[in-house]
Amino acid sequence: MTVMSVGVLALFAMFESGLVQLRHASSVTTAAALADSEMEKYRALQYDAIGLTATGITGADSVYKADTAYMAETSPTTTLNGGITATTITVVVSSTTGFPSTPPFRVKIDNEDMLVVTVSGTTWTMQDTNGDTVRVAQDGTTAATHSTGATVTLKQRVDLLACGSPVVLPCTSSVPTQTPTGADGHQYRLDTYMTWQSVSSSGGTAGRQDKLVTIVVRNSAKPAIIYARVASTFDLSTGLAVTT
Numbered sequence: 065m066t067v068m069s070v071g072v073l074a075l076f077a078m079f080e081s082g083l084v085q086l087r088h089a090s091s092v093t094t095a096a097a098l099a100d101s102e103m104e105k106y107r108a109l110q111y112d113a114i115g116l117t118a119t120g121i122t123g124a125d126s127v128y129k130a131d132t133a134y135m136a137e138t139s140p141t142t143t144l145n146g147g148i149t150a151t152t153i154t155v156v157v158s159s160t161t162g163f164p165s166t167p168p169f170r171v172k173i174d175n176e177d178m179l180v181v182t183v184s185g186t187t188w189t190m191q192d193t194n195g196d197t198v199r200v201a202q203d204g205t206t207a208a209t210h211s212t213g214a215t216v217t218l219k220q221r222v223d224l225l226a227c228g229s230p231v232v233l234p235c236t237s238s239v240p241t242q243t244p245t246g247a248d249g250h251q252y253r254l255d256t257y258m259t260w261q262s263v264s265s266s267g268g269t270a271g272r273q274d275k276l277v278t279i280v281v282r283n284s285a286k287p288a289i290i291y292a293r294v295a296s297t298f299d300l301s302t303g304l305a306v307t308t
Contacts, residue, residue, distance in 0.1 A: 094246035095281035095291030098254060102279050103296055112234035114275050114298055115203070115224035116258050120239045127287045128240055133257035133278040133295075135220035137172075144173065144214045145186065150207040151198045153190045157216055160186055166270045170202060170219035170260055173210045177202040177219055179273075204234045222258035222275050243284055252291070253282040261297060274299050 106114055128134060140162025148155055155173075160183070163169070167180045171188075179191040179202050190199045201207040204225045227235035242254045261276040275298045283289035 090248055091246075091250070091252075091283070092291045094248045094250070095252055096294075098244055098246055098252055099279045099281050099292045099294045102254060102256065103277065103294055106238075106277055106296070106298065110233060111275075111298060111300055113227075113236055114238075114258065114277065115222040115234065115236040116238050116240050116256060117226045117236055118223035119226070120241075121221060121223050124240045127253075127282075128255050131255065131257065131280060133259070133280065135257075135259050137217060137220055140218050142216045144210055144212050144216060147212045147214075148210050150209055153192050153197055153199045155188045155190060155216075157186050157188065163218055164262065166262075168270065168273055169262065170273065172217045172219050173214050174208065175205060176208050176210070177205045220259050222260060251284045253284045253287050255280045255282065263297075272300055 124134075129136070142157045142159045142161070142163070145156040145158045155178075163171075165183065167183050167188075168191075169180050171178050171180060178199065180188045181191050182189040191202070192198050193200055199207055203223075224234050224236040227237050238256065240256055242256075243251050244254055245251050257278040257280070259276045259278075260273045263271045263274055265271060276295060277298060278293065278295040280290060281292040283291065
């Protein structure tokens with residue numbers, strides 16, 4: 065009888081283990097479908113609409129911010145070595161330590177995002193409009209005056225203003241975290257990350273910045289369990305994904 069009981073328990077354990085594996089496989093398949101569906105939404109958007117709300121990212125929880133795809137944007141930083149007006153394109157900074165040596169790259173000064181297009185020591189030249197020497201604020205921000213000593217931070221996240229009515233690009237309606245229901249009827253946690261990615265030609269020539277979109281689908285109750293992770297890079301020329 066004892067031997068029979070042990071055998072029955074062993075069979076039951078094997079059956080339970082098989083069910084767990086099946087449930088996990090089903091969750092992985094469903095999560096992959098959710099991730100692909102979400103990425104398709106970005107492939108259908110105009111390039112200027114691909115981004116996340118800045119307030120949404122700031123208010124994201126610790127699970128979101130613990131992922132390797134999250135960029136805190138707390139460093140590197142430097143300061144302005146001399147004030148600038150709302151039209152100045154030449155900016156002098158106190159130090160370039162930690163910043164890219166090869167442009168283009170984005171920086172944030174106060175509430176304005178700028179695109180650095182040339183670097184000469186601690187002197188940076190910002191993007192203007194077709195050579196008119198008037199600085200162009202990036203990503204929906206507004207050109208403004210900035211005082212000497214203002215903090216300059218490397219921009220790594222693609223964060224935009226939330227779209228209003230009417231919609232004026234660049235803006236976004238996308239949020240960092242969602243809890244969609246999958247085809248299996250279960251709820252999942254879907255986290256989206258967007259960062260700037262510099263690209264170069266095969267010869268090493270620096271090109272424009274692309275947007276890297278990373279989608280992570282987690283167990284909603286136990287977010288440490290990740291079922292799917294997908295990433296695509298979107299290019300300015302088309303707004304379409306260029307790599308997967």
